[in-house]
Amino acid sequence: MNYPNLTINTEKCIKCGMCVKDCIAHCLELNQNTNLPQFKQGKEWTCIKCQHCLAVCPTGALEIFNKNPDNSESISPINSEELLNLIKSRRSIRQYKPENLDKERLDKLKNMLKWTPTGVNNHSLHFTFVDDIEVMDNIRTMANKKAEKLLLNPIVQFFVPHFKGMGKAIQEGNDVIFRNAPHMVIVSVPKNAPCKREDPVISLSYFELLAQSMGVGTVWCGFAYYCFKLFPSLAEYIGVPDGNRVGYVMLFGKPDVKYSRTTQPDDVGMNSATIQSEREFPVLTLIKRFLTNILG
Numbered sequence: 465m466n467y468p469n470l471t472i473n474t475e476k477c478i479k480c481g482m483c484v485k486d487c488i489a490h491c492l493e494l495n496q497n498t499n500l501p502q503f504k505q506g507k508e509w510t511c512i513k514c515q516h517c518l519a520v521c522p523t524g525a526l527e528i529f530n531k532n533p534d535n536s537e538s539i540s541p542i543n544s545e546e547l548l549n550l551i552k553s554r555r556s557i558r559q560y561k562p563e564n565l566d567k568e569r570l571d572k573l574k575n576m577l578k579w580t581p582t583g584v585n586n587h588s589l590h591f592t593f594v595d596d597i598e599v600m601d602n603i604r605t606m607a608n609k610k611a612e613k614l615l616l617n618p619i620v621q622f623f624v625p626h627f628k629g630m631g632k633a634i635q636e637g638n639d640v641i642f643r644n645a646p647h648m649v650i651v652s653v654p655k656n657a658p659c660k661r662e663d664p665v666i667s668l669s670y671f672e673l674l675a676q677s678m679g680v681g682t683v684w685c686g687f688a689y690y691c692f693k694l695f696p697s698l699a700e701y702i703g704v705p706d707g708n709r710v711g712y713v714m715l716f717g718k719p720d721v722k723y724s725r726t727t728q729p730d731d732v733g734m735n736s737a738t739i740q741s742e743r744e745f746p747v748l749t750l751i752k753r754f755l756t757n758i759l760g
């Protein structure tokens with residue numbers, strides 16, 4: 465890790481201690497004589513690089529990791545109704561225009577990805593983009609060939625009968641895996657990352673919402689995810705870093721379908737916990753719950 469290089473602009477610092485209070489790693493303190501923030505002795509290395517100290521400082525007096533607070537963006541209020549409408553109107557897009565997305569929107573989507581939260585602020589995600597529809601077509605052909613062979617294998621079909629229909633669809637030239645999408649993003653993560661399951665999915669959730677707010681269609685692609693898992697040569701071909709596990713896959717591009725209204729999903733299960741004395745569960749129920757939580 466880089467040395468944190470904490471620099472305080474003594475003219476701007478009002479010694480409010482907010483940087484110290486908001487430090488999750490508890491590695492900052494106010495100097496007893498000057499009241500200026502500083503690292504606790506030897507604690508520089510516990511800093512998780514979250515930059516909360518830089519972000520929370522009301523006067524922009526604190527620089528860390530050579531990040532000048534003047535280069536941060538200001539925070540504008542968000543219209544929650546618009547955000548809620550975006551969440552409600554987001555749809556999985558499976559009809560795409562057979563053309564590349566403009567560079568401006570592609571770059572905006574890519575640049576956002578460093579802001580998505582990761583466990584322990586680990587930020588070790590890697591994004592492999594298929595920027596060009598010709599490359600996508602190449603991958604599509606390779607993956608469909610491999611998938612068709614696997615899905616039409618009688619032994620595989622014996623264990624998973626519904627694979628037969630999918631195999632036939634691919635045989636007939638339907639791109640049931642990649643939905644004829646012109647682009648794809650594969651997020652991968654080192655196997656030792658602290659939140660290797662969660663971080664990729666969170667990043668693509670952010671990606672999806674920003675994309676759809678910009679008129680870019682997206683669809684989560686479990687089928688492609690399993691293709692990359694089952695056929696490691698495909699992951700290698702597109703440049704997923706060696707040693708990374710594929711976290712998830714999202715297809716995207718200019719949509720060739722327009723939805724006129726939101727869907728009307730059924731209510732989800734929900735409960736609100738209340739204060740009550742701990743209930744006694746039979747031992748078997750507790751064991752079942754424990755296993756479900758751990759292995760689930």
Ligand SMILES: Cc1cc2nc3c(=O)[nH]c(=O)nc-3n(C[C@H](O)[C@H](O)[C@H](O)COP(=O)(O)O)c2cc1C
Pocket residue numbers: 554555556557558643683684685686687688
């Ligand atoms: C984890 C995950 C994996 C998915 N995999 C696929 C997929 O492989 N192919 C596909 O067409 N849709 C896939 N979907 C999209 C769902 O089928 C979709 O969310 C559902 O049909 C409801 O449509 P909506 O997203 O427009 O509400 C996936 C969604 C999620 C969350």
